[in-house]
Amino acid sequence: MGRLKGQVALVTGAGRGHGEALALRFAEEGALVAACDILPADELDEKVGARIREAGGEALCSQTDVSEEEQVRKLVERTIDHFGTIHILANVVGIAGPTKDVWQMSLEEWRHTLAVNLDSAFLGCKYVLPEMISKRYGRVINFSSGSGKQPLSHRTPYTTSKMGILGFTRTLAADVGRYNITVNAICPGSHEERGVELERARAEYRGDPFDEEAVRNRYQEPRPNAVLAGRWCGDEGFIEKGAGSGEAAAIAVFLASEDAASMTGQDINSGGWVMW
Numbered sequence: 001m002g003r004l005k006g007q008v009a010l011v012t013g014a015g016r017g018h019g020e021a022l023a024l025r026f027a028e029e030g031a032l033v034a035a036c037d038i039l040p041a042d043e044l045d046e047k048v049g050a051r052i053r054e055a056g057g058e059a060l061c062s063q064t065d066v067s068e069e070e071q072v073r074k075l076v077e078r079t080i081d082h083f084g085t086i087h088i089l090a091n092v093v094g095i096a097g098p099t100k101d102v103w104q105m106s107l108e109e110w111r112h113t114l115a116v117n118l119d120s121a122f123l124g125c126k127y128v129l130p131e132m133i134s135k136r137y138g139r140v141i142n143f144s145s146g147s148g149k150q151p152l153s154h155r156t157p158y159t160t161s162k163m164g165i166l167g168f169t170r171t172l173a174a175d176v177g178r179y180n181i182t183v184n185a186i187c188p189g190s191h192e193e194r195g196v197e198l199e200r201a202r203a204e205y206r207g208d209p210f211d212e213e214a215v216r217n218r219y220q221e222p223r224p225n226a227v228l229a230g231r232w233c234g235d236e237g238f239i240e241k242g243a244g245s246g247e248a249a250a251i252a253v254f255l256a257s258e259d260a261a262s263m264t265g266q267d268i269n270s271g272g273w274v275m276w
């Protein structure tokens with residue numbers, strides 16, 4: 001039997017990358033999955049929901065802008081109405097934000113990045129935690145990033161939001177532990193499509209040439225400095241090939257399971273680097 005048999009998991013950002021991998025892996029482990037994304041619900045259902053059902057699972061797919069409070073409230077309400085409760089909340093959604101220096105970006109660009117990456121975690125917890133508290137059980141898993149611990153040039157809003165996730169995770173863990181609710185974070189590397197987007201944007205901003213094939217090869221072929229983040233502090237201490245979305249999903253399963261019942265307020269790196 002799966003490690004999450006009968007658990008209800010709400011996964012944001014389930015349309016691609018880490019969120020998609022998480023939704024599918026949770027379902028493989030027996031969870032009932034409520035998946036949401038900015039994608040239209042029918043597209044998300046075709047991409048993720050149908051695969052879960054084909055494998056014998058159950059999925060509820062919703063289009064949700066998780067930076068909008070009323071949409072999050074309705075998402076949580078719909079999930080509880082459909083499945084009866086929520087045991088696991090995975091705040092995975094995130095955007096790259098602008099690639100430019102602070103003095104060249106607008107306040108709107110800054111606020112939008114923080115709204116999607118940080119406000120969304122706050123809103124998810126605001127509306128899910130009362131249900132978890134009432135049942136005196138819950139697992140909250142927030143997605144930060146390697147850049148939640150190390151700077152990423154020309155990406156101040158993104159880095160700020162991911163560092164904020166770590167502070168949010170640690171403080172919330174202290175607040176809800178007495179209700180048998182754990183709160184942890186995962187700091188993954190970029191999945192392939194996001195990595196290509198980031199490298200292209202950075203090259204364009206700097207006026208440098210961009211080699212998409214070379215970037216993609218770093219996700220496919222074992223070689224030093226396989227993870228984009230490897231450039232931040234040299235090649236030492238890096239695993240040959242960077243971790244993908246599947247490894248982050250496996251860590252999330254562990255954090256959602258009874259095996260991690262006494263683990264809270266922690267952040268786990270899964271990008272193939274040595275970092276703390």
